[in-house]
Amino acid sequence: VEFSIAPDLVVDGDRTLLRLVLQNLLGNAFKFTGRVAVGKIEVGAAHDAQGRTTYRVRDNGAGFDPRFADKMFGLFQRFHSANEFPGTGVGLATVQRIVGKHGGRIWAESQPGEGATFYFTLWE
DSSP, rough: EEEEOOTTTTOOHHHHHHHHHHHHHHHHHHHHHTTTOOEEEEEEEEETTTTOEEEEEEOOSSSSOGGGGGGSTTTOOOOTTTTOOOOOOOOOHHHHHHHHHEEEEEEEETTTTEEEEEEEEEEO
């Protein structure tokens, strides 16, 4: 897997909880790029005119149907079989709770076979 991580990314929040956010998002990106010839994972951020930061974790893996993007943050929600991609279905629900506790929100964009991008904000 090729990783691209933007320099100087900084967040303000609980170190342990935000580490779990990254572990889950990067773990999913790594898992879902397992079947492409060259997996690519990017971590970055964008700043709007008001100085708010939106962070992103993007991959070129399996992707998912965008019609179900809102449901993927529920407990035990899976869009791929456990045989195809292992997991319990609690990671993204955990991420959503942590981001919410930090005053932010999380959402995702994807297409099947074209990878996924997860965006989140903190302290909106």
